[in-house]
Amino acid sequence: MxxxxxxxxxxxxxxxxxxxxxxxxxxxxxxxxxxxxxxxxxxxxxxxxxxxxxxxxxxxxxxxxxxxxxxxxxxxxxxxxxxxxxxxxxxxxxxxxxxxxxxxxxxxxxxxxxxxxxxKSGLADNPVAKTGIKIITVPDIRWGRRDIKTVQLLYPSMGKMMAKKAGVDDAWLVEDGFVTEGTSNNAYIVKGNKIITRALSSDILHGITRAAVLRFAREAQMEVEERNFTVDEAKAADEAFITSASAFVMPVVEIDGAALGNGKPGPLTARLREIYLDEMRKAAV
The missing domain is CATH 3.30.470.10 (Aminotransferase class 4, branched-chain amino acid transferase, N-terminal domain)
Structure with a gap:
């Protein structure tokens, strides 16, 4: 017990x-x-x-x-x-x-x-990281202070259930045509070796894993652009991924039924996950 x-x-x-x-x-x-x-x-x-x-x-x-x-x-x-x-x-x-x-x-x-x-055994060696996750997009109808990590998680729970009913793994939330974030994670796309993710504001949670991953990406000479991106832009991306405290860096291979790239996790996402886990293990307390 x-x-x-x-x-x-x-x-x-x-x-x-x-x-x-x-x-x-x-x-x-x-x-x-x-x-x-x-x-x-x-x-x-x-x-x-x-x-x-x-x-x-x-x-x-x-x-x-x-x-x-x-x-x-x-x-x-x-x-x-x-x-x-x-x-x-x-x-x-x-x-x-x-x-x-x-x-x-x-x-x-x-x-x-x-x-x-x-x-949760196998957290770092999660086999899903090798195959990637599939997501759908749903309207973002949450309150205006998503940057506060409150226990009011009803709509994220509903979003995860929408994904489950659609036979996929998770959902990205969309407001005014732009992706805000995932139900319980931050969202990213990769185009031409450039990592694109929404800038910090009250619209999204200020992810702790997000901050570390972007820092490591810049240190590894990867280009990072913090700006809004559309669902269509995401579907046309070379790679996509999410970050969270428990998923670390997790590749996204399908959005609303559209496969990204060759439908498999991309090399940049795999490298970022490797860097993040290596660096975090070194700094763990």
Missing amino acids: RTVYLNGDYLPETEAKVSIFDRGFVMADGVYEVTSVLGGKLIDFGGHLTRLQRSLDALEMKNPLSAEEWLEVHRQLVARNAVEEGMVYLQVTRGNPGDRDFAYPADDVAPTVVLFTQA
């Missing part, structure tokens, strides 16, 4: 309980992060903590733990659950004010802090 963390205590997962009045439950008033684990170590942990603080600041929530405390809890959970490969999920909500109300509670209401692990 997994050991989880709840408000300062390490507990068996069956004993961890949160109030029905918690604002994360009734208002989706909370933020989260997911950090991958490879070889029992945390990948890009500092980036996730920085984004956590950004999300908390955007919602005017106090950070309940210091950077050192967050690291200790993550390491404790990885060790107690013997996770070699997988993820650590953390969530901070505005807590339990004692009843339901739209207004934020008083500052003395303690936030709810939850962390748990998910063991």
Whole structure:
């Protein structure tokens, strides 16, 4: 049985309980992060903590733990659950004010802090990276602050179910004719050895893996262009891929039924995945 963390205590997962009045439950008033684990170590942990603080600041929530405390809890959970490969999920909500109300509670209401692990063997050696994923495009009808990593994930869940019903792996979200991002990942196309991805704004999540991958790409002398791209442009691309904390760099081989290139993962995407995993393993904590 997994050991989880709840408000300062390490507990068996069956004993961890949160109030029905918690604002994360009734208002989706909370933020989260997911950090991958490879070889029992945390990948890009500092980036996730920085984004956590950004999300908390955007919602005017106090950070309940210091950077050192967050690291200790993550390491404790990885060790107690013997996770070699997988993820650590953390969530901070505005807590339990004692009843339901739209207004934020008083500052003395303690936030709810939850962390748990998910063991996933073969995360780095995922065979799907060799074959690629197929996606569809769906309208992006989410709210205007997608840069805040909140627990309100209903439409991304719906998007994944649309993809599943269509017999493919995932969906890219489209607004005003341009791809914003994937349901739970950032989106990229490759044309003539140039990597094209949407620039950072409130329209997309500021991906931690995205930041690292683009940095490594530039260091490897790959050309990067941060701009909007259309669905038609994506279908005509030489390669495409997604990035996320758990997928790392994952090739896309089909969009709305149209095969990209020869229908197989391209060399630039494969190289980027290799570079990312090598560099992240070296820097893991």
